[in-house]
Amino acid sequence: MRPAVLLGAFAGLRLAEAAALRFDVDFMRGIVHPAIQYPAEPLKSDTAMTAIPIPPELALMLSAEGARTRAEVLVTNEIMRPSTPWVIERAMRHGRASVRGLPQGFRFHDLRHYFPSLLIAAGLDVKIVQARLRHASAMTTRNTDGRLWPDSDESSRAAVAVALAAREDKSRTTEVSN
Template sequence: MGPRRDPATPKASARGRAAGAKVVEALIDKVAGRYRALVVLGAGTGMRQGECFGLTIDRIDFLRRTLRVDRQLVLVPSQPAFLAPPKTSASHRTIPLPRVVVEEPAEHVRQFPITHPDGLVFTDDDGRALRRTAFSLLVWRPLVAGVGAPHGTGFHDLRHYFASLLIRHGESVKTVQTRLEHATAAETLDTYSHRWPDSDDRTREAVDQVLGPTTDRKERSGAEPDDLRSALGRAEVVDGVDELLARDGLGMCPGPPGNLRPDHRTWTDAKQRS
């Protein structure tokens, strides 16, 4: 008989197993055209499958690059699919869309015009709402097998991928909590604490940056104009996530980040200040 698991230790499935960047890139490259934007949306926003399935065209603001989540698609056996409020009250949110993500739904609706009476963005070949079981059997499982992804890789692993991407690039617990609409920061830490850098490593890095050799300090802190865009991407998660996604293989984002709101720093202003 094996050792008993400490009840305080989350099960492996609850600790945010994330699909790797190469797996996500392979999924996007291989998925059928009708579902490409769906996979990009899951990986680039952390939205749940039901929220993605229930996305309607009126919830996307292509100009401001935002997406409003206030509904999800609910499926009941032997009944038509219908829209209902999301999982929790914290799930009501407005998501900032990176450029690489917002371009995919725009291209999707151009190729596959909206025909569903509720305005659903993603439907099957017959224009009907996606059903979880059929999508899994006919689309997702063959896709996962086709790219050689680990057995059991699910759509929800795209959400974990998004979380791990933010953590890997220095976002705070509060930011990750907000993006994943967790009710509390404790929920975020319970799921993803194993992905944050070790405090010992942070201590070493902090001291090295200040007291290390002069050449090392200059390399770490002296951002040249060509590196400024990367620095700004770390400072603003809204304009930064598209950079991070691009670097992780979800697409290319040529050109500087846009000025989404008046309080955002524009590329031109940043260049002038440098």
């Protein structure tokens, strides 16, 4: 299940997309091209087909997994056959007990929320996070993950404080010159 976890946590793929991902990955350029979802159905929207850039390290991990399994899809079960969303979710339930710090109810979809938390913590803006999650609108991204951005109250206070300080400096300069 390692490729499924990598695709969910570091590319933001949905469960059905990860289960159906054939080798729609440009390993050389580091781009995942979601094309279908399980069970071989079209993706939920045109936006879901947006290419996802991944770092070379992730491309190498996924490429190595493909070379190891020699399967037609990237995510396989224990006998190297294409996996299903149900099998992936069952493996997540089974494996979460062995990963320290994961909450009891942790599921695959939580990896998709982990992905934007990484991007937001790195300072990426809402439009970039929207594009990487392949949301149709920035509003969806803000409604889903908006709580992860830094406190807007403090940043707006700081912006007003800077404006007030600049205004105060300007008024002092005017008083001195009069």
